[in-house]
Amino acid sequence: MIKVLVIEDHEEIRDLISYNLGKENFETICFDNANEGLIHLENDDVDIILLDLMLPGLKGMQFLQIVRNNKKFSGVPIIIISAKNTEQDIINGLEMGADDYLTKPFSIKILIAKINAILRRNPAIKSKIISINGISIDTNNYVVTVDGEEISLTNKEYELLQMLLKHPKRVFTRNQILNAVWGYESDVYTRTVDTHVSSLRKKLGEKGSFIKSVPKIGYRADI
Amino acid sequence: MIKVLVIEDHEEIRDLISYNLGKENFETICFDNANEGLIHLENDDVDIILLDLMLPGLKGMQFLQIVRNNKKFSGVPIIIISAKNTEQDIINGLEMGADDYLTKPFSIKILIAKINAILRRNPAIKSKIISINGISIDTNNYVVTVDGEEISLTNKEYELLQMLLKHPKRVFTRNQILNAVWGYESDVYTRTVDTHVSSLRKKLGEKGSFIKSVPKIGYRADI
């Protein structure tokens, strides 16, 4: 699902955007200020940002500048939605790094068409990276690194690792793991999981010990 | 120099655009009809297209459709500049594949800012030669060289190589490759990809080994 970060201090506009994008199957995350938006951006990847300029606290243009100067986020498309509608306002916004600029009042349908046009051109290939405690999984590229060193995992090992790390601390039974990694109809021997856990631990080296067995139940990532 | 193809039947507007873009160091190629624009596109690569909709002969929307359905040009950004200014006109234009839509009368400065915003996001448009590790692809001329020696690839091999090298390290599934190289409606057997990988590796000689298979997933350029 496409995640849209909305930074807009007017509640009615936030609700309007949220409601209409929701109908188009976008997931919206809304904030009434840029500071919180920035924090969210640190913690969760988003696909596109809708940004108001006149905000309390951190101003929209400052937010834009921070995001564009940060390597990690600089690829995220940004559409400015603002009541500032002079030629110079628009030029400033675009030159500062916005991908498009809509002036208020705006048509929600045009907004949606513009979001789609931008996403069409930048297929959300942003790498979803799960990274905990020195182990990171680039889920787009199937690349796993331990302390920066790439290690090579087989498909089952990879899927298993991903499952465990997506919910650290949570205990999974062998059957849950079989269902998730092997598929529901598979009639594989439960203990096959153990073999894969074993080889996964081995490949992870020292870090492998974070995979704890929970006797009589299954395994969990104690990390 | 960035080449801008302008398709606009009003001479004053063509001149206005041409003059102002010239000052910004763009090269403009202007036509008063879409047919000639299309022929030009066939013969010379352009970086971005400015398109009027109400034209004599081939209409702007038809032009847009032709360009977007043609694999060779579908990546070229298009900004529509039109007097058609209803919400539905704009939505149609964007949904048909335009990257932006300016309504007349328009600000030339905003136009320039928008062109820059679009080009900023598609840097690949500017660099037409991909060159990594002794393998280089001149995407203007469809020429591939390995250590300076030109090699001859078939079209599918060429497209495949280009796809892999545009995103080194990234893993592509066989289906992603099929969609990108063969097109969405193609009903070609997945393993055909393998055959082409094989012949591509062979033609690349020693360097061919950079194409790594990722078991159960697909291929990637490990380069």
Next chain:
DNA sequence: AAAAATATGTCAATTAAATGTAAAATATAG
């Protein structure tokens, strides 16, 4: 606390599955 019962760890052999590639069949271009 020791012994018995049960569970997990891991190696090595086996089985299964995916990839590599040559060559035949088909399609396309000139």
Next chain:
DNA sequence: CTATATTTTACATTTAATTGACATATTTTT
């Protein structure tokens, strides 16, 4: 019609997954 490119087929090769055996660890019972 011929040459070339593309797709499919078939089989060889490689790689991964699974199982069984036994060692080690943990839990339960006495």
